[in-house]
Amino acid sequence: MKRLFSSLIGAMALACILSPSSHACTTAVISATASSHGRPMLWKNRDTDFLSNKVIFVAESPFSYLALVNSEDRSGRWVYAGLNSAGFAIFNSVAYNLPEKSGELKDMEGTIMADALRTCSSVADFEHYIRSNLGPSLGSLANFGVLDAAGSTALFEVSNHAYKKHLAADFPEKYIINTNFARSGEAGSGSGYLRFERASQLFREKIPGRISYQWILSQISRDTGHVLVQQPAFPSFKNISGAKPFWIATRDTIDRESTSAAVVVCGRIPGRDDSLATLWVMLGEPLFTIAVPMWVEAGAAAVPLARGETAALYLAAKRLKKIARPFPEVDRRAYLDVSRLDNRQGTGFLPRLLDCEREIFDLTDGFLKVIHTPAELAAFQNRLAEKALSVLEEIR
Numbered sequence: 001m002k003r004l005f006s007s008l009i010g011a012m013a014l015a016c017i018l019s020p021s022s023h024a025c026t027t028a029v030i031s032a033t034a035s036s037h038g039r040p041m042l043w044k045n046r047d048t049d050f051l052s053n054k055v056i057f058v059a060e061s062p063f064s065y066l067a068l069v070n071s072e073d074r075s076g077r078w079v080y081a082g083l084n085s086a087g088f089a090i091f092n093s094v095a096y097n098l099p100e101k102s103g104e105l106k107d108m109e110g111t112i113m114a115d116a117l118r119t120c121s122s123v124a125d126f127e128h129y130i131r132s133n134l135g136p137s138l139g140s141l142a143n144f145g146v147l148d149a150a151g152s153t154a155l156f157e158v159s160n161h162a163y164k165k166h167l168a169a170d171f172p173e174k175y176i177i178n179t180n181f182a183r184s185g186e187a188g189s190g191s192g193y194l195r196f197e198r199a200s201q202l203f204r205e206k207i208p209g210r211i212s213y214q215w216i217l218s219q220i221s222r223d224t225g226h227v228l229v230q231q232p233a234f235p236s237f238k239n240i241s242g243a244k245p246f247w248i249a250t251r252d253t254i255d256r257e258s259t260s261a262a263v264v265v266c267g268r269i270p271g272r273d274d275s276l277a278t279l280w281v282m283l284g285e286p287l288f289t290i291a292v293p294m295w296v297e298a299g300a301a302a303v304p305l306a307r308g309e310t311a312a313l314y315l316a317a318k319r320l321k322k323i324a325r326p327f328p329e330v331d332r333r334a335y336l337d338v339s340r341l342d343n344r345q346g347t348g349f350l351p352r353l354l355d356c357e358r359e360i361f362d363l364t365d366g367f368l369k370v371i372h373t374p375a376e377l378a379a380f381q382n383r384l385a386e387k388a389l390s391v392l393e394e395i396r
Helices: 005-017 109-119 123-133 193-204 213-220 234-239 312-324 350-367 374-394
Strands: 026-030 041-047 053-058 065-070 081-084 089-094 142-147 153-158 163-167 175-178 247-249 259-266 278-283 292-294 335-337
Touching: 026 089, 026 142, 026 153, 026 193, 041 081, 041 089, 041 142, 041 213, 053 109, 053 278, 065 109, 081 109, 081 259, 089 109, 089 259, 109 123, 109 142, 123 142, 123 153, 123 163, 142 175, 175 193, 193 213, 213 259, 213 278, 213 350, 234 350, 278 312, 292 350, 292 374, 312 374, 350 374
Parallel strands: none
Antiparallel strands: 026 041, 026 175, 041 259, 053 065, 065 081, 081 089, 089 142, 142 153, 153 163, 247 335, 259 278, 278 292
């Protein structure tokens, strides 16, 4: 498969300016048997210096796709998570303990994922793509989570000269949690171990077969709990007094100041050709935004997440973020005033976001019970995205 060399110059420039702390994501690959709805799932909280993201539709051959990208990207040739028209989906997280050699290409994961979305229809296709492109110009130091329409789910740990495949179905829990280290890499190296332990802790609390996209988006993506420090997670914010600020540090939590978006892909039901895979996106830091669904079959991304130099939904979430994260200084950005989100007096804005999101979940579940035309899918995803945007913009 042909690599997307047109992105090479941009990749080299990015490699010069980004530090390892710029790429810190929390992810999961979930088999159909572990989910509550019989669908495989992928989840990614994206952490980055490029906080302004959008979702775009890329008309390609053989497969078109929806892609989470940086806001200035109009081509979809540099992707951070996505879903294609074959029901294949992918995300990445940097794995800092994989081997790398000086002088070799690096930081090309975005083009690898764009290539995969354009050309792969299955987990097997992706493995063939990686195997065929191993070498100094691959430019990978990452974990890639993938799923396909047949229900296969896997995590690939990929460096320039080798890869290791883990199938979610082979794990006792039937899912794989990952952050910024590879299981096949140097033990104890890499990063993200605190987020890994917290996500693993939360997932263990779920009965096998009961993991839902609603739970991941509404609870896990917004989590501010810490495995070593006693501090509240957002369900307990309502017990805090709103009379004065209540600050917590979120440098090592799942939801962080550097979280630009959260994505959950609900794959097709294995064996059901008429089922649709859904791309759920929370644009902006999850605590300050609302999840909305999109479908490749709609032939477009939802307008509030796609149109303009800066997506409207991101701007609305950014405004709310400044209310609870008012400090611009680098050493204070990680601090969050949770009393602005929820409190005993009921003056926080988070419950309004959660109420709207639950309504969107219910409307979507009902909508997907029957087959729809591309125009109906496009109209529905736009309507829900506008609904989410309206709620965010009404909050003062």
